[in-house]
Amino acid sequence: METFSEVRQHMMDHYELRIDEPFIISFEYSIESASGPRRQSIFLAELETSEGRRVLRVETPVAPLDDLAAEKCLRINLTQRVGYLAVGDLDGVPYIKMCENLPYAFVGEEELDYTIRNVAQTADKMEQFLEPGRDIA
Numbered sequence: 001m002e003t004f005s006e007v008r009q010h011m012m013d014h015y016e017l018r019i020d021e022p023f024i025i026s027f028e029y030s031i032e033s034a035s036g037p038r039r040q041s042i043f044l045a046e047l048e049t050s051e052g053r054r055v056l057r058v059e060t061p062v063a064p065l066d067d068l069a070a071e072k073c074l075r076i077n078l079t080q081r082v083g084y085l086a087v088g089d090l091d092g093v094p095y096i097k098m099c100e101n102l103p104y105a106f107v108g109e110e111e112l113d114y115t116i117r118n119v120a121q122t123a124d125k126m127e128q129f130l131e132p133g134r135d136i137a
Helices: 004-014 070-079 109-130
Strands: 019-021 024-033 036-048 054-064 084-090 093-103
Touching (some): 004 109, 024 109, 036 109, 054 084, 054 109, 070 084
Antiparallel strands (some): 019 024, 024 036, 036 054, 054 093, 084 093
16 A cells, blocks of 8 residues: 555445544454453554655554553553554543554555554553453543
8 A cells, every 4th residue: 555545445445434534544443352342443644754754653542641650651662562652632631542653665455454453452452451341442
């Protein structure tokens, strides 16, 4: 995939988009867990680096920031194999988010699906650990 339009079309073939704007889309990713079905809100956005390279960001909210210590988040970040933790607002509330940036040179259907699946599942596991019994994102 070389354009955000191609990414959008691929996602529309698999999911119902909740947000569909020129350079950002969102959908719900379903996860089966031992405690039953869960979901993660996934956001895809096209970004441009300071060097002018276009990248695709995959992100999902994990938990409200006020519940977490910065040191704990940084320690979790160090153990990540796919993705990284960041902070962003969700409806005006600071949230920990799981993110991954993919240069378009590496964005194929398989790689994108793999990244979405891993970011969603990892974020959901962290959410269950940090917010037991809740499915907030």
